[in-house]
Amino acid sequence: MSDRGVPAGEKLQKVLARAGWGSRRQIERWIEEGRITVDGKPATRGARVTPDQTLNVDGRKVPTYAFQAKPRILIYHKPVGEVCTRSDPQGRPTVFEKLPKLRGARWINIGRLDFNTSGLLLFTTDGELANRLLHPSHEIEREYAVRVLGKVSDEMLARLKEGVMLEDGPAHFVSIVDAGGAGANHWYHVVLKEGRNREVRRLWEAVGIKVSRLMRIRFGPVQLPSHFHTGRTLEMDDESVAALYEFVGLKLPPPPKQNLVKPLKPRGKGRPQRGPGISRAHQGARSKRTVRRP
Secondary structure: OOOOOOOOOEEHHHHHHHOOOOOHHHHHHHHHOOOEEEOOEEOOOOOEEOOOOOEEEOOEEOOHHHHHOOOOEEEEEEOOOOEOOOOOOOOOOEHHHHOOOOOOOOOEEEOOOOOOOEEEEEEEOOHHHHHHHHOHHHOOOEEEEEEEEOOOOHHHHHHHHHOEEEOOEEEOOOEEEEEEOOOOEEEEEEEEOOOOOOHHHHHHHHOOOEEEEEEEEEEOOEEOOOOOOOOOEEEOOHHHHHHHHHHOOOOOOOOOOOOOOOOOOOOOOOOOOOOOOEOHHHHOOOOOOOOOOO
16 A cells, blocks of 8 residues: 555556457456456456556566556558458458567457458557547447448438338438439538448438448547558557547556667657648637548
């Protein structure tokens, strides 16, 4: 116990989730299954740990820097033809194959896209952040660009916004914006606040319309960058990471302790480049949406 009566250390679930070992719920299950040890003894739910203790998951030692690991977030433009699993029994390519390698942590995908859907995928090393963005209670918006075949009537659009009954319950689009198009192929931008399997396609099919192309262009406040080719990854800069944590109501983990030994030569200070991330419109007042076609 500390001098103020508060137990020393951080909760085990929080430490492992932040280091990307899994979500808090997964880690709680692992504790119950006896897969996690602290100083050689089976861990217990609610246990608090400090950097001087030895943690093991399935016999693998957790590096001490996991206690203050800097969270990382990747933007990935998924192409059609990849699956969102770490391995596929059918041998199909997976989204994890093109991600940077990690030491002492792992990438957690924030939401999924089906085999025939392209667009924005987010990956993080922080399991708690992933949980906040995915939990249904937070109702994080997902925006898609949809190309449909056939004539869409005003009545169909009204039904899609009011709600239709699917196999797994009622569903609806929060908004539908006409993005133009010629001939039989017409584009719409639609927004959902949940991520059920093939929900966008099933909603359109419920009113008799077939989706010929589907791409996610936004997840919460994060936009898919313009002219960003499929199969590429970009890492969010520190400013965008901090904004995303603020958006979901999480406190950004402190940076790792720095080496106190001074370098022999001073290093120049270059101006940091602004990387991909959260649009300014979502960091403050929301600006007027502009319709964009992929």
